[in-house]
Amino acid sequence: MPQKLGLKPMCRLGLAKPPENFSATLGPLPDGVEVSDATRAKGPFDVIVCFAATEDQLASAFGRMATKLAPAGGLWVAWPKKKKTKSKASKPPETAAVLDENVVRRTGLDTGRLVDNKVCAIDETWSGLRFVVRLSHR
Numbered sequence: 836m837p838q839k840l841g842l843k844p845m846c847r848l849g850l851a852k853p854p855e856n857f858s859a860t861l862g863p864l865p866d867g868v869e870v871s872d873a874t875r876a877k878g879p880f881d882v883i884v885c886f887a888a889t890e891d892q893l894a895s896a897f898g899r900m901a902t903k904l905a906p907a908g909g910l911w912v913a914w915p916k917k918k919k920t921k922s923k924a925s926k927p928p929e930t931a932a933v934l935d936e937n938v939v940r941r942t943g944l945d946t947g948r949l950v951d952n953k954v955c956a957i958d959e960t961w962s963g964l965r966f967v968v969r970l971s972h973r
Contacts, residue, residue, distance in 0.1 A: 836861050839955055840967070841909050842868055846881035849873025851896055851902060853886055860958045878903030884911040888962065890938055897942050901949060901966075906973045910949065912939045913961040939964050948972045 842848060845867040850857065851874050864870070873883050874896075885900045889894040893912065904910050914934035936954065944948045949966040957963045 836957075837864055837868075838871070840884065840911060842880055843881070843898060844868070847871065847879070847905075847927055849876060849878070849880035849883040849900075851883065851885040851900055852892075853884065854960070856941060857884075857886075858908070873900060873903060876903075879905035879908065881907070881908045882890075882911070884957075886913045887934060888915055890942075892935060893939065893942055898946070901943075901946060904968065906968050908952075908967070910966045911957075911963045912943065913957045913963045915960060916956075916962050921959050936962065936964060 842865055846865070846869075848864075848868055848870045850870065850872060869904040871880070873880060873885065880903055882921040883900050883904055885896050887896055888906070893914075897912070900910055917933075940951050943951055943964070948968060950969050951964050952964050953965040955963050955965075
């Protein structure tokens with residue numbers, strides 16, 4: 836997982852609203868990686884992983900996390916994967932605006948400063964899309 840997220844020795848990793856078991860998902864980190872709560876700590880971070888389950892949560896966090904990103908860093912937005920249902924009749928009712936890759940991508944691209952460049956499965960529950968600062972804005 837550290838390699839997939841782009842973690843390198845001595846980098847700063849910021850986590851925003853991670854699930855309780857995320858430390859186990861990350862596994863061993865490269866030497867000297869400093870892990871902080873990105874919602875509280877000041878940047879710049881080399882890698883940020885921001886977890887959001889709804890559009891409201893994403894809208895609330897995205898701008899703040901983007902400002903804490905180092906110019907050559909990567910901002911991962913993680914959202915819950917869609918649960919597979921056996922039939923359309925068993926589909927749960929929509930209670931909140933649920934995130935998907937298109938919503939996450941649009942949110943990032945709407946900043947005009949960031950561009951997405953990688954997608955991955957964070958784990959069995961979360962998908963992730965990485966944003967980086969456009970070369971013209973570094």
